[in-house]
Amino acid sequence: MLLAWLERSVLVLVVAAAFVLCAVVPAHGxxxxxxxxxxxxxxxxxxxxxxxxxAAEEA
Structure with missing residues (x-):
């Protein structure tokens, strides 16, 4: 979450939040x-x- 704040990246925030959600959801094995x-x-x-x-990718 700190990296998302430093980079001001919504994508990093979403991925970090999804990892936290995966850790909270009781999944086994x-x-x-x-x-x-x-x-x-x-x-x-x-x-x-x-x-x-x-520009190189557009050409």
């Missing part, structure tokens, strides 16, 4: 691992899709 992995994967895809295109 591999389900907890799958949930946290899905949060990280969704955050990575969102970061890649939300970045602005550079």
């Amino acid at each position: 591999q389900l907890a691992l799958v949930l946290s992995s899905l949060v990280a994967l969704a955050g990575a895809f969102a970061a890649l899709l939300s970045r602005p295109k550079t």
Whole structure:
């Protein structure tokens, strides 16, 4: 949450909040691992899709 405040990034805040939610939800065994992995994967895809295109990528 501190990183989201320092970077002023909504995406980092959402991913951090989702990780906290995964920790609070009583999931057992591999389900907890799958949930946290899905949060990280969704955050990575969102970061890649939300970045602005550079001039080299547009050409």
